Amino acid sequence: MSAETKAWVRAEQKRGQSAARLPVLLGAAQVGLGIAQAWCAAYLLTAVLHLAPRGLPVVLYAIGFIAFAALRAAAGMQAERLGFERGAAARRRLRNTVLSTILALGPVGLRGKHSGELAATAVDRVEAMEGLHARWIPATALAIIGPALVGLVVLWVDWRAGVVLLTAGLLVPFAMAVAGIGAGVAAKRQFIALTRLQTRFLDRIRGISTIVLAGRAADEARALAAAARELRQRTMRVLRVAFLSSTALDLAAAAALVVIVLRFAGPLRHDHALAPTALFILLLVPEFFAPLRAFSAVYADRMAAEAVADAFCALPEPPAPVPAADIRSVAAHGLTLAFEDVSFTWDAARGPVLEHLSFRAVSGEILLLTGASGAGKSTIMDLILGFITPDSGRVTINSVDLPVLIPAARTKMIGWIGQKPMIFAGTIEENIRFARPEAADEDVAEAIRNAQLSALVDSLPEGVKTPLGEGGFGLSGGQAQRIAIARAFLKDAPLLLLDEPTAHLDPAVEREVLESIKRLATGRTVIMATHSAIAVEFARNSGAKRLDLDSLRHARRREVLA
Known part of the structure; x- marks a missing residue:
């Protein structure tokens, strides 16, 4: 990726960060509510199973669990709505920019640019930028804030379990980075194949009479089928590479869960009073990896943005506007x-x-x-x-x-x-x-x-x-x-x-x-x-x-x- 493309992607991220503050706060609130849910669930289970001395009434734990779950769902719905609005606003802005540039340059300024390529930039590539603003930017912040909040709570409750979680969490970004580089290259090749298929299809539709009269209909059909097959193969490569980061995250979560279970297996045989603490920490393991999982799920959005950024950077500069005066x-x-x-x-x-x-x-x-x-x-x-x-x-x-x-x-x-x-x-x-x-x-x-x-x-x-x-x-x-x-x-x-x-x-x-x-x-x-x-x-x-x-x-x- 060229320096110009990197600068353009960074500028888009910086533009979206201010608008993502409220969704990040809602995401952090979801993490906090998830910790509270895990605490209620741990004490509710130990009370039901009679694994610990009697504490608060069971009904209070149940009411707390339900209340925290409702608040968490409300925060999640609001965050999703705000994400959709941010993505839609980004699409409108980018599409207006592309179309305004095309109209300002006119047919002379766009000489050498294929109409199919311009259409793909104004439609497909703009759509591919939605995930960067709607999901990737808040997920980047929450991938740090979420595990940090859960890790601090676990460190406070049991420092050994906290060290295990934080160590497993630090290994995830390295695996995701390796998979992400491959996903970015595959995504860029996929968009190139998509543009090639679009421009070829548009050209052949425009020249359908020439193709038929020249007796080349069967040849062109085979060529289009080959282009479609190339696009399908490149799309599958993107998915294969993207699955690697998810696999690495699952392995880290499973390893952390196993180590924490072994950490409490021995002490629990002699002291059932540790049951609420052990259950609480075990229930926090999924909460710890949930932001990282969300980050992994939207990592492809960042790769897609980098893959299409070249097309936006390749647009010629529009003529300088005339001063209003x-x-x-x-x-x-x-x-x-x-x-x-x-x-x-x-x-x-x-x-x-x-x-x-x-x-x-x-x-x-x-x-x-x-x-x-x-x-x-x-x-x-x-x-x-x-x-x-x-x-x-x-x-x-x-x-x-x-x-x-x-x-x-x-x-x-x-x-x-x-x-x-x-x-x-x-x-x-x-x-x-x-x-x-x-x-x-x-x-x-x-x-x-x-x-x-x-x-x-x-x-x-x-x-x-x-x-x-x-x-x-x-x-x-x-x-x-x-x-x-x-x-x-x-x-x-x-x-x-x-x-x-x-x-x-x-x-x-x-x-x-x-x-x-x-x-x-x-x-x-x-x-x-x-x-x-x-x-x-x-x-x-x-x-x-x-x-x-x-x-x-x-x-x-x-x-x-x-």
Whole structure:
């Protein structure tokens, strides 16, 4: 485990220690009540069996035993409830952290991260952290406090028996540490196998049509079965190693019990007055090892936390938040977008993608971005969306730097339509309302008309309530793009970004989609990146300005050579 991972786990433990104070106190109270129970039980048994001189009435011992048992059960229930609440709070915090990081980084910041791996971090790995906060942290403190309390009582009653208990107790952590190291390694390998199975399964589900058409369904089924078998084997290894610590604890408890029985076996033959003391100490042996047993039972939670900590540490750092004093807003209408001497480089070895780029797009204007693949069209879109920041220069909306705009307001001001719109599993209406869930039915109907989606909706038996498959299964490319346009109409954002909106469409459908986009662009600031000759011709006929990134790059090179 790396130093960074260890530091992260220590920070999580420190965070949870303050919240665990009350559960630790309740656990210590349970130990104290258990000692009182053992005392009542010892004298109750000796009184019933007539092994010692008469003391208090038997009924008082019985009432005391029952009362202490009820109080102990109440303390245990409260401790369990508090543990569940702590675990749930930790899960919420970690999941919010992961999701906030993912949303802050955006698709650009998460390049190279598999969606299955991110999903496993946000779900499975967050769930694996529950035990650290709910059980491990209080169990760590009680593994010291509990045996210490019982050991002191036994030392006070009979120092020889106390020495035996404490010696046996000291041997347990060594055995648990040896088993714990192996359990930690096995747990980490198990999570790696789980992630591998999840990502492979997700990839194969996404590419099921390619697999079937290539005749590889049987091969992939065998590969998935092998991955599942590996996960099962690694899970069993975790359990096998974890059982070793339990075995060591049972052996220590049994050895302590046997030695204490031998300690009192001889004296009891001659003096029955020692019976309550002997029974009391024997009944305290399970109480002595109970906190250690609980610690052993949750040791796997610590190992699981260490196994998944690497995934949390591997998340990229989110961008630094803008100071509250610098956050501003701008008017939503009359929007002007400007790039002022902007440069950006993805990879220094390949040179800058954008170099001293400046342009201006005002309200009601369409700016067409053209150029070969790699010219920087998508980079410009990412800069406007706020996924990346320029190396130098400024990106402004109404003369205000993009990073200092209120994030929620910036999101409302920007509408985006890409090459392949995201269609969620749900109805047509739900997919359109995704842009503005609180929109009235009349607004949704108007968006459908403006996007020329009415014919499709009217032809379906359930209309806008027709359910769609995941990823828009059952829709053509043009129909899916029209749903995205309807979504943009409903959002009514003053700045519209179009990234190859007609890619993969046949010419007739492309012209229909462009007509819908023309209506959508009215009164808005529009930035459209495209390779399509039809889209370029259409934009030229609509009075659009054109920014050819290839020409700018060649001109820049000529300046450098000159």
